[in-house]
Structures are given as structure tokens and as C-alpha cells.
Amino acid sequence: MTEPWYLRPVASIDEAAEQAARDRQGQLTKPPGSLGRLEEVAVRLAAWQGAPKPALDRVWISVFAGDHGVAAEGVSAFPQAVTTEMIRNFSRGGAAVSVLAREAGANLEVVDLGAVEDPGSLPGVRPARIAPGTGNLRREPAMTAEELAAALAAGAEAARRAEAEGAQLFIGGEMGIANTTAATAVACGLTGDSPEALAGPGTGLDARGVDHKAAVVRDALGLHAPDPANPAEALRRVGGFEIAGLAGAFVAAAQRGIPVLVDGFIATTAALAAVRLNPGVADWLAFGHRSAEPGHAAVLAELGAAPLLDLDMRLGEGSGAAAAVPLLRQAVTLHNRMATFEEAGIPS
Numbered sequence: 001m002t003e004p005w006y007l008r009p010v011a012s013i014d015e016a017a018e019q020a021a022r023d024r025q026g027q028l029t030k031p032p033g034s035l036g037r038l039e040e041v042a043v044r045l046a047a048w049q050g051a052p053k054p055a056l057d058r059v060w061i062s063v064f065a066g067d068h069g070v071a072a073e074g075v076s077a078f079p080q081a082v083t084t085e086m087i088r089n090f091s092r093g094g095a096a097v098s099v100l101a102r103e104a105g106a107n108l109e110v111v112d113l114g115a116v117e118d119p120g121s122l123p124g125v126r127p128a129r130i131a132p133g134t135g136n137l138r139r140e141p142a143m144t145a146e147e148l149a150a151a152l153a154a155g156a157e158a159a160r161r162a163e164a165e166g167a168q169l170f171i172g173g174e175m176g177i178a179n180t181t182a183a184t185a186v187a188c189g190l191t192g193d194s195p196e197a198l199a200g201p202g203t204g205l206d207a208r209g210v211d212h213k214a215a216v217v218r219d220a221l222g223l224h225a226p227d228p229a230n231p232a233e234a235l236r237r238v239g240g241f242e243i244a245g246l247a248g249a250f251v252a253a254a255q256r257g258i259p260v261l262v263d264g265f266i267a268t269t270a271a272l273a274a275v276r277l278n279p280g281v282a283d284w285l286a287f288g289h290r291s292a293e294p295g296h297a298a299v300l301a302e303l304g305a306a307p308l309l310d311l312d313m314r315l316g317e318g319s320g321a322a323a324a325v326p327l328l329r330q331a332v333t334l335h336n337r338m339a340t341f342e343e344a345g346i347p348s
């Protein structure tokens, strides 16, 4: 059997550019380290781009959408039809991430991997329907092997389009009613944490709803017994089309040398799956925000990730990552435009 594409090595980081950027940070008119994480971000972008003075003009956002059979278990505060309605809303430019993308000058596309109701042909929406939603993971595998391969490949295609447009940063968003249940199951499968520790309100469940959701995830883990050493099978059995799409996109972005700014709980769970599929992916990830969804902290900790923002957001769509783009731009502009001690004639 030929090796799956997602095992191919990721691009390498330019250590010379990283060192040059670090040296420059040390020469700028400020006490060394005083711009904190903004310094790190600029140095990181330099390493990724192979440029001592990086740029951040072209940001690409792919929002992966799909429905979840497990919605039938009453695990979301919202009806399943919202997935398709939100695809229509993205297309019209009315969703939060639509607004943030416009504001950030980012290219936004939606990849429809299979909502129950087909939204039809819409501007800005790429039809890539795999099935009208996944199987109910409490009772059966979410996907077949072919469906998983299609979802991963759809993610890789998005990274290919991003590269063709010269993207300097890839943001993966998601939309799918009940996907926090699938993400919780995947996260439990990959970290060994308990459903009770990771399940949260998602779109707004009350405490009883969260308990029920944890019980549903516990049933799913009992049925499927996901193995942390087999992330692809964990994605297939308890994941979702958009979670697998994100994982495929993150691996492919890293292989193409496009850094990824990861969003909230679902996207970070997909990033953990991507890193488990191909550990080199970790070098190409940055984290936009810490979601209010309680399981997010555990998945971030598993990745050793320190997100940039902590705004109590819990929307998904890539919105938390998109909200961090202006901060990344500030880091780049400071790095490129501040005077050095020598230029300013200030003794250091």
C-alpha cells in the first residue's frame, strides 16, 4: 500500500531568517523582550516566510461545514438546520467571520462537506458534499474510510488553493451543529481525558445538557474505543467531516509551508489530530485565542500551545483566529518599521 499523503514531511523552517529577525528585535529601540509575545510572533513569521522582515498581506480563511448524526441525541442548544442556514449567511457576508475577514482583508471561502439540507450553488461556497451529515457516533462510526479520505483531501485542496493565491497565513474555521460533541469525543480519544472533564455547553447547553452530552460521548468512547496511537481511526469513528477537513488542511498547509492560525475548541482538536497524524505539523501552528468552551484549555495544554487572545469567545467559524490577525499585523509592522538604536542614535 502506498503511504498516505498526510505522512509526507512538512516544509522546513528557515533558521537563518529566524536568527536575523531575533537579532533585529534586539536592535530595536526598546528594552529587549519588552514587546513580549509580539516579538515572538514577528520572529516566528520570519522563520516561516524565510524573510528577516516578514509580511502579512494575504490571509486565507477556509470555513469547513458539515452536519453530525449525533445531533439526533439532543446534544446542541440549536437545531441542525442552522448549519445550512449559516452556510447561506456566510455566502451573504453576514456571519461574524465574514465581517472579520472583510475587516482583515482576508480571503474567505466556505467548503460544504455535507450539511443535511443541500444549500445549493451559492457564491463563496465550494460544494464538496460527502454525505448529508455523518453517522451518529453514539451508535455507529461517524464515517466510512472513503468518507474520511474525502474529508482529509478536501482540506488538502483548500491548502492548495491558499498556496496558489500566495497566502501567508491559513485560518481554518468550522460550522456544524453538534460538532462540539464530536470534537469532545476526538479530544478524549487523543488525550485520554474523560468526557466529564472535556464536555461543555457548546452553543449554550445548561448543566443538565452538558451532563447528557458527556454521557453521549462516554457511550461513543465505549463503543469505538479510539486509540491515541491511531488518530485517523479516531477521526473516522468519532470525528466529523469538518473536523477531518480541518486536520487535512492543517497537515497540507504545513507541507506547503503556510503557517496556520488555529481557532477554538473544534479547530484545536483538529490541530491535535493533525499533529498526531504528522508530528512535524506542530512547527507550523500558532493559536489565535482561548475559547470559553472548557475543553479547549485541555487540548491547548496537550499541544503546549499559548493562544494570543482570551476574550471569552466561543463561536467557531475561525472567528477567534480572525480576531487575532490585526495583532499579528501589528507585530509585523513594529518589527519592520521601528528604528534601531543605531538609526536613532540612542546609546544601548
Ligand SMILES: O=C(O)c1ccc[n+]([C@@H]2O[C@H](COP(=O)([O-])O)[C@@H](O)[C@H]2O)c1
Residues within 6 Å of the ligand: 075, 076, 077, 078, 174, 175, 176, 177, 178, 179, 180, 181, 201, 202, 203, 204, 263, 264, 265, 266, 267, 291, 292, 293, 296, 313, 314, 315, 316, 317
Ligand atoms: O470554537 C469554539 O470554541 C466553539 C465553541 C462552542 C461552539 N462553537 C460552534 O458552535 C457549533 C457547535 O456547537 P454545538 O453546541 O452545536 O455542539 C459549531 O458550529 C461551532 O462552530 C465553537
Ligand SMILES: Cc1cc2nc[nH]c2cc1C
Residues within 6 Å of the ligand: 078, 082, 086, 174, 175, 176, 203, 315, 316, 317
Ligand atoms: C447561529 C450560530 C452561528 C454559528 N457559527 C458557528 N457556530 C454557530 C452556531 C450557531 C447556532
